[in-house]
Amino acid sequence: MAAAKSLVVLIMLSALLSNSFVLVLPASNFYQDFDIIWGIDKVRILNDGEVLNLYLGKDTGSGFQSKNEYLFGKIDMQFKLVPGNSAGTVTSYYLSSQGSTWDEIDFEFLGNLSGDPYIFHTNVITQGKGDREQQFYPWFDPTSDFHTYSILWNPKTIVFYVDGTPIREFKNLESISIPYPKNQPMRIHSSLWNADDWATRGGLVKTDWTKAPFTASCRNFNAKTCIRNPAGPIISAPCPSNSSSSAWMKIDELDETSREKLKWVQKNYMIYNYCTDTKRFPKGLPPECAVATSAYIDSVRV
Numbered sequence: 123m124a125a126a127k128s129l130v131v132l133i134m135l136s137a138l139l140s141n142s143f144v145l146v147l148p149a150s151n152f153y154q155d156f157d158i159i160w161g162i163d164k165v166r167i168l169n170d171g172e173v174l175n176l177y178l179g180k181d182t183g184s185g186f187q188s189k190n191e192y193l194f195g196k197i198d199m200q201f202k203l204v205p206g207n208s209a210g211t212v213t214s215y216y217l218s219s220q221g222s223t224w225d226e227i228d229f230e231f232l233g234n235l236s237g238d239p240y241i242f243h244t245n246v247i248t249q250g251k252g253d254r255e256q257q258f259y260p261w262f263d264p265t266s267d268f269h270t271y272s273i274l275w276n277p278k279t280i281v282f283y284v285d286g287t288p289i290r291e292f293k294n295l296e297s298i299s300i301p302y303p304k305n306q307p308m309r310i311h312s313s314l315w316n317a318d319d320w321a322t323r324g325g326l327v328k329t330d331w332t333k334a335p336f337t338a339s340c341r342n343f344n345a346k347t348c349i350r351n352p353a354g355p356i357i358s359a360p361c362p363s364n365s366s367s368s369a370w371m372k373i374d375e376l377d378e379t380s381r382e383k384l385k386w387v388q389k390n391y392m393i394y395n396y397c398t399d400t401k402r403f404p405k406g407l408p409p410e411c412a413v414a415t416s417a418y419i420d421s422v423r424v
Contacts, residue, residue, distance in 0.1 A: 150343050152186070160185040160313060164335075176314035178204075178211055178336040185214075185313030188345075192217070193307045195347030196370035198272045201231070202339045203240060205265035208233025210318030210329030213338045215271055217308040223250040225303035227280055229271055231264065232321045240264050241393070244282050246292045248301035254408070256290050257394035258387065268341060277304050278374035288376060288384040289391075300410050310345070314338050346370060 153171040161184025164177035177184045197217070204211050211233035218226040226247035231240055242258040262269065262285075272283035280303075282290040294302040314336065318329040346368065376384060388395075396402065397411035 150341075152343070155190070155343060155345075156186045156188055156310075158184070158186050173339060173341045176213065176312065176338045176340070178314045178316060179334050180331045183313060183315035185311065185315070187312075188310040190347075190349045191307035191309050192345065192347040192349055194276050194304075194371065195345055196272065196274045197310060197347065198270055198342065198344040199310075199312070199340055200268040200270050200342040201264070202266075202268045203231050203264045204233055204314070204336045204338050207236045207330050207333050208240070208265075208336065209235050209322040209327045210316055211314065211336050212317040212321050213312075213314050215312045215340075216310075217273060217275065218311055219303075219306035219308045221306075225249065225306045225308060226252070227273055227275060227303065227308070229273070229282065232317075234322055235327060242284070242289070244290050246280060246303070248303050251301070253396060254292070255394060255396050256392065258289055258391045259393055260284070261387075261391055268339070270342070274370055274373065275303070276371050276373060281373075281376070284387075287387060288380050289387045291376065291384065293375075295410050295413060298409060298413065310343075312340060 151171040152167045152174040156174075158165045161177055161182045164179070164182065164184045165186065166175040166177070167173070168175065174186065176186075199215060201213065201215065203213055213231040213233075214229070216226060216228040216230070218224060224247065226245070228243070228245040228247070230243040230245075232243055234240060239259045242260060244256050244258075245252050246254045270283075270285050272286070274281040274283070278294050280292040281288050294304070296302050316329055318327070319325045322328075397407055400407065
């Protein structure tokens with residue numbers, strides 16, 4: 123049964139035989155799909171590779187990254203975050219390339235004192251430049267059960283989802299000279315680490331090490347992606363979008379139902395938006411903030 127669940131089915135279409143990327147259907151096995159790169163002796167993989175527990179103690183945190191690199195995809199992971207007094211801790215889940223001009227698509231879950239809500243911190247970094255943070259309170263307890271956090275990334279748009287509800291959209295605006303991550307393959311990363319110099323109330327609340335070790339759990343990794351063939355060159359050609367399993371490649375904007383959900387989240391649960399922070403950008407907001415192509419522009423003005 124475990125072997126069957128961990129089977130990765132590679133569909134090599136004739137159009138891709140001379141390309142450097144192939145379409146990959148969902149897989150879900152932490153032994154097979156990821157490498158532990160930090161806190162190797164602390165991470166626990168359970169249930170024949172179906173569940174992974176991240177660890178944070180005063181001596182070290184822990185983290186893992188995908189064996190494969192991806193150029194575009196729809197990626198899902200379920201997390202159950204650190205319970206209780208999690209102040210100072212950060213559980214991260216993101217895509218990232220390498221080098222000084224790297225691209226990155228971030229989910230970070232900022233811990234807090236018992237009884238206070240987590241903060242969901244998101245960012246998009248292009249060619250080594252970020253400063254595009256948006257933050258949200260969850261509308262549920264992310265520590266009591268597993269919840270699904272998803273990133274859709276294709277040549278037209280990036281969408282962050284929580285339990286299937288979109289919370290943020292970042293569109294390709296290269297037409298007005300806004301860099302967009304579309305040429306650099308990225309790996310999936312996740313880690314649990316101490317960030318009490320900034321994570322909780324700007325660093326005013328420190329990690330309570332008497333509560334250590336801290337643990338966050340993840341499971342049900344799924345990746346419908348274009349995977350880089352290590353033997354091939356890095357190119358920007360995407361997977362074909364004519365396959366039913368790559369419908370995510372065709373999305374260039376949210377449908378009406380999804381857009382209403384996005385507006386609801388951003389109106390009721392967004393607590394920080396870089397596009398409204400005039401004190402941070404006294405010389406003018408970033409140019410993408412003036413383009414009314416994303417629903418958050420409308421929601422923050424309601």
